[in-house]
Amino acid sequence: MTPVIDWAALAPAIIVMGAAVLGVIVEAFAPRGTRRPIQVTITFAALAAALVAVVWRWTEVQANGSQTVVGGQLIEDPFTLMAQGIVLVSGLLAAFVIADRTQTREGAFAASAAARPGSPEERELTRAGIDQTEVYPLVLFAVTGMMVFPAAGDLLTLFIALEVLSLPLYVLSAMARRKRLISQEAALKYFLLGAFSSAFFLMGISLLYGFSGSVRYSEVAAATTVTVGMDWMLIAGIALVLIGLLFKVGAVPFHSWTPDVYQGAPTPITGFMAAGTKVAAFGAMIRFLYVIAPGMEADLEVLLWTVIIATMIVGTVLGIVQKDIKRMLAYSSIAHAGFVLIAVTSFQETGIGATLFYLLAYGVATVGAFGVVTLVREKDAAGNITGEATSLESYAGLAKRKPGLAVAMLVFLLSFAGIPLTGGFVGKFTAFAAGIEGGAWPLVLIAVIASAATAYFYFRLVVLMFFTEPDDRTTVIASEGMTLVAIALAAVATIALGVVPGPVLELVGNAAVLLP
Amino acid sequence: MNPYTPLLLMIAIAAVVAVLGLVGTGFLGPKRYNRVKLENYECGVEATPNAGSAGRFPIKYYLTAMTFIIFDIEVVFLYPWAVSFERLGAFGLIAVLTFVFLITVPFVYEWRRGGLEWD
């Protein structure tokens, strides 16, 4: 009756969530001026501690084997820990960008999200240099959700984790300091569509429960072989749950939120969510598909292939016509989702490792790229630095202004484009290898054509950055340091993943162990 | 016997009584047309145009509604636990206490940040 709880196994998630709760308490009691330093400290400490805990659990699991936790609601296996590790690495990198206030001493977040933009209250807070420090606990809550998502061993936990990761992100999306209305509308769109997809997800859970009489993955999987009849429930259930997951990764036709939200959300959050959500959602998708769906590839093939092909094509084609860098990166993320899906749906063991590696490479580069975006700013007529300059033209001559930044951005773009010696290439390679191994060579063929097309828009940006003269409507501001750290780490990591991917490949290869 | 059938019966009877009352009064009462009678009551002042649809409430009402939703959910969780307290045992107690604590944290937060002030 009373489940045995292995607290050690829960430690990584509990550390982050405990820190988030602590953050809320700090918000309640700490004086306004001291909140930011405290929150930043808590955030970094928690993420780092959780990372350490994940590493520790990894060694434990390697030594003692996988296990189920809390009566099977969570699963601690190498895959879980690797996914959590990737979430934490992305989260930690993103935290650097989130915490940075740049030389303007204004973070990316509204001084007070509740204050009406342009109201005297807001001006007052801005002048006093006050930030909305609730951002940090919210980020930590989202990270908690992201960590639990791939670890979920039953559909209920999966659903809760989905919401825990989504809800803070909805709120965070609405908190941009500048262009607040766009930000809020993005949040609304994200929210409505997110809730909409959650409903599908839930209906799918309900059908799977109806089919099998259990929400535990292993029992649902067992039921698929035993239960006769009611197949429609199983198929429809899996399809509906997949819709919810595909929404989270931004696969077509569930992608329509992506460009708007990427554009509207505060840029550090965009980077965070682009990296973290994808890791979490693909992690969950792998566990869900690989545990429940084996034996039904044939039934799902049409659905999945359609989605994958559409995702890759829409991501590339629409990405080409974008004029806003955040939207461009959004469509690129859609295309990448398609590439990862090839690995995920290969139903090969190598597909798991490939997905994880791809997500790590993509996540790191994404956080870095959005970090760069935070530093390129518009200038008004009087020379005051205002919001982010997100039109592609703003990047003209970046190499002349800030060569280092431009080179870092180049590294990220090369990684996105899948040019060798970057992490993105190895990711793509392993993903395609898994796809071909799984017999999906037509998909891989489309994928390579699509990635050639995506290269077009990445290199258009490179042309602007390196081969075009800068104009004086934009400027590049200096960060407080933390964004630079994030960008530098991300760039180094991207190259390291491309040049010496061996150890990481081995790690993710070891992580391809799923405990149902 | 299904214990819910009488409930439906009760609700049905109550609804019938309520509707009958309203219908009956239509026959019983007089009908004298008067244009002003059908206007909104505005204490003798000229009626405010679109008075009802302006929807300008203090933001506090929304905040109260949101807080309520969260606490209502807490109550929803407390009832089943309270009823099966003995059977759920120490684990249930600790779980619910954790839950209550987690709900209390935002409550304290809201309290401290002035979310419960009506000024």
Add this chain to the structure above:
Amino acid sequence: MFTLPTEMAQPVADFSQDTWWIWLIKAVFIVLFLILSVILALWVERRGLGRMQTRLGPNVTGFMGFGQAFADAIKLMIKEDFWLKGADRVIYFLAPVIAATCAFSIFAVMPFGPQVSMFGIETPLQLTDSSVAMLYVLAIAALGVYGLVLGGWAANSTYPLLGSVRSAAQVISYELGMGISLASVFLIAGTMSTSSLVDSQTSLWHVFIALPAFITYFISMVGEVNRLPFDLPEAEGELVAGHTTEYSSMKFAWFYLSEYINMINVSAVATVVFLGGWRAPWPLSAINDGMFNEGWWPMLWFIAKVWFFMFLMVWIRGTLLRMRYDHFMKLGWKVLIPVALGWLVAVAVIQGIGSFTDIDTQTILVILAAIFLVIFAVLWFVDGKKGDDGSSAPEEQPEFDAFAGGFPVPPMPGQTLPPSPRAKRAPAYSSTAKEAGSDE
């Protein structure tokens, strides 16, 4: 999932012999009982208030003015029923129906008494019961709010809308305290069925075990039914008559009626949950081996207890002033909910330690006392610095200059007027005023 009990404990009352006509009799009885009670309540309230305010109250029509209530009811029925211009007609009609239906329906699970023989059939004096009867009560009560809100909204008018929004805020605020305080009783009783709740109070009424919960519930219940001192939705001085402003005739009557029925409802809940339901009070219950706890007698005790609460509410109305809205919300959110929650946790912990550990009750109480002392001390200090994280901490305000701009200006919030030159005369004046006020 854990292995949870799949079926909850069934209620004590046994309805196995009930037939459809028994149900019909009981249901019709409930409706009649409620309507008559309301009329009686009107009379009691008017006469009672009159007495409290040292005036007579209605005393012309019928015996001691009792006919006045009937006359009023009939008058409402034969008033013109008009349809407001610009109203949302469907909802305008539906709102009083919802309010009345919900008000009537709650009594379906109220136990008037134990098993009796009715036309040869053994049946409890209660229409029905289920393991989650109290949940039903709360649900229907919450649904009743829709009547108020929709009524105010459908009228498409300013005052009703404000009234209904206020009333919604009020009801939901007080529902929380109420819900949590009830939860602690359910925890003690281990059931949510009304008949089982009554049964669990055979030896000791809950009011004695769970006094804090009772107090919280009592305050909440007055707030819940929008009675003075919490009748802000209808604050006739500000909002004319709240959501009922634009209603006439029977539509108004149903709102009015439902308000009074709701008073009876919450009183009945208080009776069932805290005051032993239909059980006879102590000295009576001891008579003749519990004779008064069997047969039709208990119905008397039940109604008496309900009327006790009804009278309390009238009494309060005659005694207290209407609260200011912010005070009222503060009471709900900052006092009732924390107290209820704290009490619930305390009950749970004590119960839990008692049930799941070997520590004896004496020790628990000592430890708890110590904990409370600590908490109390902490709160004492925390409360010392009020306000939002120091931002609104009292700052050194420059002295207010009433003639700063060359002409008199009123003080801004936070500023205080300098003492009037005539301040010395004030104490004498106010003391006389106080005496004069107390005379009224």
Add this chain to the structure above:
Amino acid sequence: MSLMNYVILAFILFAIGAAAVLTRRNSIIALMGVELMLNSANLSLVTFARMHGDITGQTLAFFVMVVAAAEVVIGLAIIVSIFRTRRSASLDAPNLLKN
């Protein structure tokens, strides 16, 4: 009455909710549509729980209620803040984001 009827009812409600989200441009209505969808899922969960004689479905429904509540809260908060920034709660009006 077969329990499957409840499931069918749930599907119908779900479809109605989905239609509301997709066709109604008012964000509050869309939110209500989502709530309807979540609750239809609840209905089907509880029905299945009854079918299987298992309590998990009911437990799930509880969690869904929590989630639904949290979603409403966040949705309302976002809508209210937009409303304050721009006096409208229509989904059409927010058009700064091109599609």
Add this chain to the structure above:
Amino acid sequence: MNTSQAAAFPWLTALILVPLAAAIVLAFTKSLHRHAKAYGLAVSILVAIGAVIAFVTEFDTGSAGTVQLAETYSWMPTIGVSIAWGVTGMGAVMIALSVLLVPLVILTAESDRFLRPSEEAAGRRDAGYIAWVLALEAVMIAIFAAQDVFLFYVLFEAMLIPVYFLIGSYGGPNRKAAALKFLLYSLAGGLIMLVGVVAVYVAGPGGPEGFLIANLAGAVTGSQTAQMLMFLSFFIAFAVKAPMFPVHTWLADATEEAPAGTSALLVGVLDKVGTYGMIALCLPLFPGAASDAAMVIMILALISILWGGFVAIYSRDLMRLIAFTSVSHFGFMVMGIFSGSETAMTGAILYMVAHGVGTAALFLIVGYMAKRGGSQRIEDYGGWQRVTPVLAGGFLVAGLATLSLPGLSGFVPEFMVLVGTFSVSKIIGGLAVLGVILAALYILLPYQRVFTGPRPDIQVKDLGAAEKTVVGVLTAGMLALGFLPGPVIDLVQPVAEQSVAHFDDSSTASALTEGNLQ
């Protein structure tokens, strides 16, 4: 092949790392920027000397068909990737060509109108250019030394980045579009090849060294269709790189806009990666598919020869003209490779070297001229013979080498290719001969228009010392290949022999796979 066989000193690794490190150092050391050219020259000459020493001391000419100077390091064992260097005779001559051209390009870097639009723009611009060229040298050496399919692919793609920046940063007015076009063509080809690379591993023996060419050769399983698809994925990438009709269009744009030195390296060496890949990868990995597709490819090659020639005749831009002549020449090479004749194959490999020297010379000389005349268009010139006789002479020699005048570098290989082709198909061989006639037209006509005629009224100097050195070295190379092709033929013939052997195996190989299928 294993590490125990490795040379005492890791020559190839050193040859790759030195220019790469030098490039990085140059890019990040500001104080070096002013001496960038001298630095670059020193490094490239050092590399050239190193290469010579390595090949002279360590390379056994007697067994030029086997992989020598081999080094193998584990890289990504989980997916079977290792870093494996090693050269056959063919690799050796290509590396030699690279290390020869790079110092020459650096030596006359400032004689380029795009790179040096004005004298003030020196310094940093030079440094960047030379750094990229050095990086490119590293990649070129590496790619000809790569003995691992994956590694080859990585370098094949990585090569794009330096070239992209060399065109995009230092090219002419339309450089951005040209750079993007180059990149997208190559990338698309490369990504298609990626599918093949992945498939080869999946279909191959696998294991931690599953990507080694040695392990894959003859070990790629799969149905005939799968083999053909894999072959095509590789072949398309190589066809884009060695510009073959119809995927050659990027080359003309790129060379038109790129600095002359870049064009020289691009066409002279880099594009040879395409033909090199066909020989080194396509044939050993997919012998069956290669021989099945040979006829179609030869026809495409024929079209390339004729089409390139025709378009060259009508080109008004000298750089474009040279680019199209190259399309024609690459046609010869591909034709030689897929003809299945040992003579033609040897000729094709020799052609790669000869064409590298000759075309590089043409590009560089036209670059010198364009710097002086400020234009690449033929109609802007006339009578330059009288003003700049050395330049004109250099152009004539290089041009004649291109049209395969006996005694110059182009003759022997072209002759061998044609002879070999004739032995396979008289019709194709006969039509290919037309290419030689076209060559005469597209070289001599522009020479006539640009250099002959009345003395123009311009003030330009003839070639300077550095430029003369470059032209001299390249002319010497052409003459050497024309009169004494023997040593080079000795180096490449064993490779050709082996490669042709794949065609002979192919009938049995495909029969085997078919047998497996049934």
